[in-house]
Amino acid sequence: MSKTRRPPETALPPHPPLRGHYELPEQRQAYVSRLFDASARSYDRINHLMSLGTGERYRLQALARAGVATGQRVLDIGCGTGVMAHQEQAMVGPRGSVLAIDPSLAMLQVARGRGIRQLVAGRAERIPLTDCSVDFISLGHALRHTADLNDAFAEFHRVLRPGGILLILEVLPHVNPWAYRILQLYLKYLVPFATRLLTANRKAGKLMSFYWDSLDQCVPPERILGALRAQGFADAELHIQNGVFGDFRAVRPG
Secondary structure, X not given: OOOOOXXXXXXOOOOOOOOOOOOOHXXXXXXXHHXXXXXXXXXXXXXXXXXXOOHHHHHHHHHHHHOOOOOOEEEEEOOOOOHXXXXXXXXXXXXXXXXXXXXXXXXXXXXXXXXXXXXXXXXXXXXXXXXXXXXXXXXXXXXXXXXXXXXXXXXXXXHEEEEEXXXXXXXXXXXXXXXXXXXXXXXXHHHHHHHHHHHOOHHHHHHHHHHHHHHHHOOOHHHHHHHHHHOOOEEEEEEEEOOOEEEEEEEOOO
């Protein structure tokens, strides 16, 4: 691997330190890892509840819209339990490949049980691949778990081949004020309560509380698009579905 290009500006964390979860930026990774490790076995059930059963269809539509195709080499970062990677394996077929990366070993173990063939423990800011080695990168609802958007986007740019595509999925609660109020009620209060009730897992409930708090404090979409462009991506654009679901798509120029 060559050295990642340094960002042209100061660090850009996706959100400030979240009081009530952790105090200092350097505590974030360990805190988040503990929550995901403890929630891995329950996570698919939680995600199904949180998305009202529509999450897998939405991901599949976004991947098709972004251009995942037969024979591609795909990198799925922050793969979690492997939902997107499983869809991507079917889309690229036997002539393609999907490498799924996540910092949580417990999540990777669940992903392996789902049938994900290539799994690596790793983080967005330090990808264990050579330059220009993948055709497509996906990051599904994990943008807020990176430490620095500039570092992560520089790494994405490095490992994508010229003409390669980056797809980032994220919930955008602040785009629509009415949607914000509904999401706040649902994700801040109802989902954490239901998670604790259904799983009897206190850390899983805490993870869902963190999910909302990190969404609520996340940098706005225009800063994400600006950071992508600053790292050399072209055609950076945002597609919003149903007022809250954002697909960020960008291309590494040829």
